[in-house]
Amino acid sequence: MVVFIGAKMTSRGWISLDRVKQKAQAQVPAPVVWPPALAPEGDGLCHTVKLNLAQVDKAQEEGIDIDQQRRCITRAAMAEHEMAKVRHAAAGKQHESQRGEQARIEQVVEQQIASGEITLQNLMQARAGKATRIATALLPAAHMPVRSMPEPPSLLFVPMSYQSGDLKLKAFVTPDPGDGRKQPLMVWLTGGDTNSLDDFWSEGPAANDQSASAFRKAGMAMLFPTLRGGNDNPGQREYFWGEVQDVAAAILQAAQLPYVDPARIYLGGHSTGATLALLTATAGLPVQGVFAFGPVDEISGYGWPVKWELISPDERRLRSPMHWLHAIKSPTWIIEGSKSPGNINSLDNMCAARKSNQLHCVSVQGGDHFSVLQPLTRKLAGQLVMGLPVQLKRDEQL
Numbered sequence: 001m002v003v004f005i006g007a008k009m010t011s012r013g014w015i016s017l018d019r020v021k022q023k024a025q026a027q028v029p030a031p032v033v034w035p036p037a038l039a040p041e042g043d044g045l046c047h048t049v050k051l052n053l054a055q056v057d058k059a060q061e062e063g064i065d066i067d068q069q070r071r072c073i074t075r076a077a078m079a080e081h082e083m084a085k086v087r088h089a090a091a092g093k094q095h096e097s098q099r100g101e102q103a104r105i106e107q108v109v110e111q112q113i114a115s116g117e118i119t120l121q122n123l124m125q126a127r128a129g130k131a132t133r134i135a136t137a138l139l140p141a142a143h144m145p146v147r148s149m150p151e152p153p154s155l156l157f158v159p160m161s162y163q164s165g166d167l168k169l170k171a172f173v174t175p176d177p178g179d180g181r182k183q184p185l186m187v188w189l190t191g192g193d194t195n196s197l198d199d200f201w202s203e204g205p206a207a208n209d210q211s212a213s214a215f216r217k218a219g220m221a222m223l224f225p226t227l228r229g230g231n232d233n234p235g236q237r238e239y240f241w242g243e244v245q246d247v248a249a250a251i252l253q254a255a256q257l258p259y260v261d262p263a264r265i266y267l268g269g270h271s272t273g274a275t276l277a278l279l280t281a282t283a284g285l286p287v288q289g290v291f292a293f294g295p296v297d298e299i300s301g302y303g304w305p306v307k308w309e310l311i312s313p314d315e316r317r318l319r320s321p322m323h324w325l326h327a328i329k330s331p332t333w334i335i336e337g338s339k340s341p342g343n344i345n346s347l348d349n350m351c352a353a354r355k356s357n358q359l360h361c362v363s364v365q366g367g368d369h370f371s372v373l374q375p376l377t378r379k380l381a382g383q384l385v386m387g388l389p390v391q392l393k394r395d396e397q398l
Helices: 002-027 053-061 075-115 123-127 213-217 242-254 272-282 313-317 344-352 373-385
Strands: 158-164 167-173 183-189 221-225 260-270 289-293 332-337 359-365 395-397
Touching (some): 167 242, 183 213, 183 373, 213 373, 260 272, 260 373, 272 332
Parallel strands (some): 332 359
16 A cells, blocks of 8 residues: 555656646747748749748847848848858958958067067166156155165275265275286175165075175175165165166276276176166166066065155156066076065066067076075076076076
């Protein structure tokens, strides 16, 4: 009895399910037959037989006129529709051809810009006639107390003055070894407060040695400039505006030292110093090479005491290396560790941007913003002092 009742209930369940399926299927519209069947050849008006309502809707979607009385697609309407399809296909091919030609032109232009055959404005040309309005956007923390100049051991560095516009600024340079030989020179811009110097000569630990001492230990002369508003220098910090002029002026002054080889002057820097070095490279300053360790592509990412919203987008753009990489004339390397902390995203962005053929990107696998410094400066110092071509891979191993 139990089995029978269960079977009966199951049978009723099947019957009910079949009815639901049949009802659902009945509600599903039949697929549209398209294109419609053709009318007899002797029909002078209609191209198709009489359309059902679904076919009428489809014809209207296709933009084909319907004869309202006979509810068919007329021969004239079909001929016009076919001609429209031909015109549309021809226009599509022409558009595709034009896009291809435009892409080829853009590719050629990019290659010519990268190679220097087409010259765009460099940074200083773009800044010509413009003055910074940074003073109107500074927060109270920007007005730093005066810091006295550091006093490095005289066997390592001696003071050097240089003139940048109306400002008389200070730097520290390797003393004359007195051997009558001319040395290659590395101009180094420190990270953090790039305008000022404190103890820049002491080596740090291997994981964070920001001294760049590898260059002087290899036998190169070194120059560490202080910039406007830094330490007890005159002037106001301009956050990558007037500082570009300061770096260029310091390099030109150092090139006149009797023990410096003016044909072998290099520029390098770390972090904010790297960003400034990269900007100086985009200004067209002729140096033998530039080594930027961990710069940023856009300077508004720095946590400086500046209300950037009060500075025009154009002026911010004139401070950011990303927009001027095409103007680099000297061999330049952007170097950053692949690990955090660091500015690896900035490296990737700049490497993907329009840039000069002279710009090279180096992602140091296993390194970070700080640990790349000591091993890579040692490697570079050995190559530069021997007059060898710089050999750094796109994916350098730490």
